[in-house]
Amino acid sequence: MPSLAKRLESVPASPIRKLVPYAQAAKKSGTKVYHLNIGDPDIKTPxxxxxxxxxxxxxxxxxxxxxxxxxxxxxxxxxxxxxxxxxxxxxxxxxxxxxxxxxxxxxxxxxxxxxxxxxxxxxxxxxxxxxxxxxxxxxxxxxxxxxxxxxxxxxxxxxxxxxxxxxxxxxxxxxxxxxxxxxxxxxxxxxxxxxxxxxxxxxxxxxxxxxxxxxxxxxxxxxxxxxxxxxxxxxxxxxxxxxxxxxxxxxxxxxxxxxxxxxxxxxxxxxxxxxxxxxxxxxxVENQYIVNVQKEYELRRDALFRGLQSIPGVTVRKPEGAFYVIVGLPVGDSEAFCQWLLTDFRDQNETIMIAPAGGFYATVGKGKNEVRIAYVLNTKDLKRSIDLLRIALSLYNKTK
Ligand SMILES: Cc1ncc(COP(=O)(O)O)c(C=O)c1O
Missing domain, CATH: 3.40.640.10 (Type I PLP-dependent aspartate aminotransferase-like (Major domain))
Structure with missing residues (x-):
């Protein structure tokens, strides 16, 4: 049996996608998962x-x-x-x-x-x-x-x-x-x-x-x-x-x-x-299309930022652009937390999927208590997602 090229191992799994099997299992069991893990916008194509x-x-x-x-x-x-x-x-x-x-x-x-x-x-x-x-x-x-x-x-x-x-x-x-x-x-x-x-x-x-x-x-x-x-x-x-x-x-x-x-x-x-x-x-495509999308993201950014600021122990800076934010969480290992959200945590049979930030750093050990949130959901779903994060954090820190 020929061996595979060593260099294949140098290609890392995407930190954004590697929790996908857990999300799929959650969805299969009937849980609603709010996706804040990936920058796939819900905005309509022109x-x-x-x-x-x-x-x-x-x-x-x-x-x-x-x-x-x-x-x-x-x-x-x-x-x-x-x-x-x-x-x-x-x-x-x-x-x-x-x-x-x-x-x-x-x-x-x-x-x-x-x-x-x-x-x-x-x-x-x-x-x-x-x-x-x-x-x-x-x-x-x-x-x-x-x-x-x-x-x-x-x-x-x-x-x-x-x-x-x-x-x-x-x-x-x-x-x-x-x-x-x-x-x-x-x-x-x-x-x-x-x-x-x-x-x-x-x-x-x-x-x-x-x-x-x-x-x-x-x-x-x-x-x-x-x-x-x-x-x-x-x-x-x-x-x-x-x-x-x-x-x-x-x-x-x-x-x-x-x-x-x-x-x-x-x-x-x-x-x-x-x-x-x-x-x-x-x-x-009218320039107004871009202006409207930009306004929509700004509203979402504001809702997300306000919500995150109100959660005890969370560190966040107001994002100036794009539709992502790196958030410091009061957890020791954000990857374990992100996985737990999908495998163990439910509130009214709903949960969230967010991306652990470690994979966004090259320096080993950095980003261990951070996650990346993509605000690609409408404001109502975003507010519910922030509530879910709040509830999850208070539970997680009691159980761990
Ligand atoms: C910073 C950045 N660069 C490049 C890409 C690649 O985008 P695409 O290949 O869809 O054009 C993405 C996708 O999320 C991105 O966030």
Whole structure:
């Protein structure tokens, strides 16, 4: 019997999905589970996009061009122009199978096996998977709840740079912390990249979701300044509630990088024909759609934040964007607690599913008393979920 590759073990299970079997068992036994564990929004996809499916008449369902369908590339170009980034042309965009593939392609394109990428922890846990698949080492710099998970000083970041460092990968607005980096923070990263000759990989899949009147500072604003080093990673999943369409984009002004990722894209042939036809309708989606979704998330954020603040022993900072928050809980081991919620705890035959935060850190032992909550439910369900958490915590600390 041949042995499996050792490297297979280097790919971690998703901390967001690994409790799924317990949730399934709970549901099978008739328990209602409120899902706060995964960023799969309940917001409706725009009708303009659904309309494409309803009136579909193309047969057969063929491949598309490897770079992306002409219509979708033009729609994306239109979108970036609408944000003021008029220097973006279709040739600067590679359509990807979700933002996930954009991240993986960017790592493959910028790093040799064994190279290091600086990431600020806690970070989107799947970065671990993309790093493992590409043989890249994540060099984590810890950010803390006390500083609202904002970036450390330039000096601290520079200390982490060594001769293996090739890039800084950051997420803004941030999953899992909800932090929106300031203009000064983005400019600091651009300065560091310039001074140390590093790539900047900016994951902006939550670009539109910022609250309290804040706006996101995109790396696109600095792309002409560092044209060969700046790479923006984008997604349709959250902006248009299109998670299942599996569409994203890699944006760059570096022609060699684009030529290389196109060769990767040719190897996997194309992104979905139907998906791209549907997403191309983004040009017809009223801006009000995004404004309404953003407002809805802000209401949810407020309800969640108020509720969490009222639970004894809970530590939380008001998230500034995206739809996640890292929450400190009065428990010793948040993974055991999250599992217990699904296996043992019930209130009126209901429970919640939340993600233990340990998997969002690279440093072993960090995040042990933290969880990540995704506020992807309507306000009523969110309020009920907070009540469930309150009841569960008081019971758990009595039973343990
Ligand atoms: C920070 C971040 N980046 C990238 C992705 C990947 O999204 P997708 O592959 O659905 O575009 C996600 C999904 O949740 C995310 O949260």
């Amino acid at each position: 009708e303009e996009m659904i309309g494409v499916l309803k009136s579909w008449d193309k047969n057969p369902i063929s491949y598309e061009l490897s770079q992306g369908s002409t219509k979708f590339l033009e729609a994306l170009t239109w979108y970036y122009h609408s944000l003021g980034f008029t220097f973006i042309e279709t040739k600067n965009i590679q359509v990807t199978n979700g933002g996930s593939e954009a991240i993986s392609m960017a790592l493959f394109a910028t790093c040799e096996p064994g190279d290091e990428v600086i990431v600020f922890e806690p970070f989107y846990a799947n970065y671990n998977s993309y790093a493992a698949l590409n043989g890249v080492k994540i060099h984590a710099i810890t950010t803390t709840i006390e500083s609202g998970f904002h970036l450390p000083s330039k000096k601290t970041i520079e200390k982490a740079i060594n001769d293996k460092t090739k890039a800084i990968l950051f997420c803004n607005p941030n999953n899992p912390t909800g932090t929106v980096y300031t203009k000064e923070e983005i400019e600091m990263l651009v300065d560091i990249a310039t001074e140390h000759g590093l790539f900047l990989l900016s994951d902006e899949v939550y670009r539109e979701y910022t609250y309290d009147g804040k706006t996101q500072v995109s790396l696109l604003s600095y792309m002409p300044k560092v044209p060969d080093q700046a790479i923006v990673l984008d997604s349709m999943s959250k902006r248009y509630s299109l998670c299942g369409a599996r569409l994203g984009a890699l944006v760059s002004l570096n022609p060699n990088l684009l030529a290389g990722v196109l060769r990767i894209a040719q190897g996997r042939l194309s992104s979905g024909f139907i998906d791209q036809a549907m997403a191309s309708e983004l040009v017809h």
